[in-house]
Amino acid sequence: MKNPTTGRARGFGFIVFADPTVAERVATDKHLIDHQLLQKLISNTYFEQFGNITDVVVMYDYKTQRPRGLVTYELEESVDTVLLKPFHELLNGKMVEVKRAVPRELSPGPNRTVLGGFNT
DSSP states (O other): OBOTTTOOBOSOOOOOOSSHHHHHHHHHSOOEETTEEOOOOOOHHHHGGGSOEEEEEEEEETTTTEEEEEEEESSHHHHHHHTTSSEEEOTTSOEEEOOOOOOGGGSOOTTOOOOOOOOO
C-alpha cells in the first residue's frame, strides 16, 4: 500500500484469498520480501465462525508496536459469542485477546472520567 500524498510505500499490504485452504497453507510458510520476514495476520476466516462480518479494520499501534484489529459483526449476538472467551487461538497458532469496542468518550483513560446522570 502506498501513501496517497507521498506515493511512498507504507510498509504493509493485504491479500484476500478466494479459497480459505490456500490462505491456511500460505500462513504455515515463512515469506521474505527484501530480506524482511512478513508478518501474517489471518483472522477473518477464524472470526467468521461467530457470525456475518460486515467490516474488518487492521491498524498498527505505534505506542505498543503491535497490530490491532477491529471486526464488526452484523448481529450483537455474534459479538457476545466471541466475548465468551477472552483469548482465541487463530489458524496460525497466534493467540489474540478480544474486547468489546467502546467509543473513546465512554472509555475511561488516565486523564478521563466517565460521568453519568439524569437531567431534572
